[in-house]
Amino acid sequence: MKRLAGLSAAVLLVVLLAGLGAAQGVADLVERARPAVAIVVARTGSGLSQGSGFVYDARGFLLTAAHVVEGAGEVAVRLPNRRPMLAVVAQTSRSIDVAALRVGEEGLPFIPLAAGRPRDVIGFDDLTVTRGIVSRVLVDQGLLQFDASVNLGNSGGPVLNGRGEAVGIVVGGIRGAAGINFAVLSEAARDVARLALQAPFAPTTPPVVPVQPTPGPSPVPTPAATPAPGEWRLIGSKGPTPRNTEIRTPVNLAIREARYRVEGGVLYVQIELYERPTGDAQIRVFWRLPGSQSPAWVLLYHLASRRFVFGRYAFDEGRRVFRVDPVAVSGIGVSITGSLIDVSVPVAALQPDSPDWEIQVATAYLTPDNLYRGVDWLPWTRIRL
Numbered sequence: 001m002k003r004l005a006g007l008s009a010a011v012l013l014v015v016l017l018a019g020l021g022a023a024q025g026v027a028d029l030v031e032r033a034r035p036a037v038a039i040v041v042a043r044t045g046s047g048l049s050q051g052s053g054f055v056y057d058a059r060g061f062l063l064t065a066a067h068v069v070e071g072a073g074e075v076a077v078r079l080p081n082r083r084p085m086l087a088v089v090a091q092t093s094r095s096i097d098v099a100a101l102r103v104g105e106e107g108l109p110f111i112p113l114a115a116g117r118p119r120d121v122i123g124f125d126d127l128t129v130t131r132g133i134v135s136r137v138l139v140d141q142g143l144l145q146f147d148a149s150v151n152l153g154n155s156g157g158p159v160l161n162g163r164g165e166a167v168g169i170v171v172g173g174i175r176g177a178a179g180i181n182f183a184v185l186s187e188a189a190r191d192v193a194r195l196a197l198q199a200p201f202a203p204t205t206p207p208v209v210p211v212q213p214t215p216g217p218s219p220v221p222t223p224a225a226t227p228a229p230g231e232w233r234l235i236g237s238k239g240p241t242p243r244n245t246e247i248r249t250p251v252n253l254a255i256r257e258a259r260y261r262v263e264g265g266v267l268y269v270q271i272e273l274y275e276r277p278t279g280d281a282q283i284r285v286f287w288r289l290p291g292s293q294s295p296a297w298v299l300l301y302h303l304a305s306r307r308f309v310f311g312r313y314a315f316d317e318g319r320r321v322f323r324v325d326p327v328a329v330s331g332i333g334v335s336i337t338g339s340l341i342d343v344s345v346p347v348a349a350l351q352p353d354s355p356d357w358e359i360q361v362a363t364a365y366l367t368p369d370n371l372y373r374g375v376d377w378l379p380w381t382r383i384r385l
Helices: 023-036 186-196 242-246
Strands: 012-016 037-044 047-057 061-064 074-078 085-093 098-103 120-125 128-138 143-146 158-160 166-173 181-185 233-237 255-263 266-273 281-288 297-302 307-316 321-326 333-337 340-346 356-366 372-377 381-384
Touching: 023 037, 023 047, 023 158, 037 061, 047 166, 061 166, 061 186, 074 098, 085 186, 098 186, 143 166, 166 186, 181 186, 186 333, 233 381, 255 356, 266 356, 281 340, 297 321, 297 340
Parallel strands: 012 158
Antiparallel strands: 012 120, 037 047, 037 074, 047 061, 061 098, 074 085, 085 098, 120 128, 128 143, 143 181, 158 166, 166 181, 233 255, 255 266, 266 340, 281 297, 281 356, 297 307, 307 321, 333 340, 356 372, 356 381
């Protein structure tokens, strides 16, 4: 912690000019946001990694770039006019390069998250102001490109709109190409921020950092008890294998991890891929009763049309393919943010005779012969509703 206090870092604020009619408006916006912008220092096996971050929830939660804290054994943050604080990595996504941190103090000044498509920006590098514009908003990749000055140590800083809300997190630029810098849109980082809110602050234990996956599916034990409402449980995870990283398909549909939770009579399933899905892809979720050889229910989400179908599973013996007999159910939802797919299904839709079910998630893509070919999947896993 003493080493952190002696470090100097350029903390970056990128502020949208749209809606700010005068220089005084920009100055006021910066003055309001500055107390929530932090220096982030991570101690790794190879030394210190340094970047920026910002508080997005007053209860002690910050966002930064994932590469700043990757592999860290200790993380510390320092807000203006405050003592350095130990932090834990509460949630991370390497695919979009965003991590959420938690510190042990509450009542912190914060910058709320917002979605937006920015235009002009100003970059604040310590006390130096640089002006620039947003060159592109890459919605499919969850990124915005801008040309405001970004220097070493700026990764993780916020991009603000005229209301003082964060619409992006700076993640870096192209080496050797001046004025080509990128930020992850806050909308793409929203799930990382939301999941982190459930993480406890435990600085006496090693911080939660991304675990290097092992080849093949990881076995998941059968839940011994009904999960607490809102508690996320692991469905399964997969590391890089020839099947899910080297298979040559028009789209990348390799599954990194899947989890579920039950709250308010709704089953929430979250699937994280290695990259954002594109093209004519299909996301699949199957349910069956323990001991059954065939699924009872299936949900198919078609990425190209952004439509889904939910219903009973049926197998066509003649064509050797399965089909879905649709069932009209209200309250089902599917959304994609970056590489995260969120599915919500009312528990009542499964017509459960038992609290114990098995679930499988999978991905597929449309082949030239107009059939969907499976790309990646996790093994069947028992869950409790």
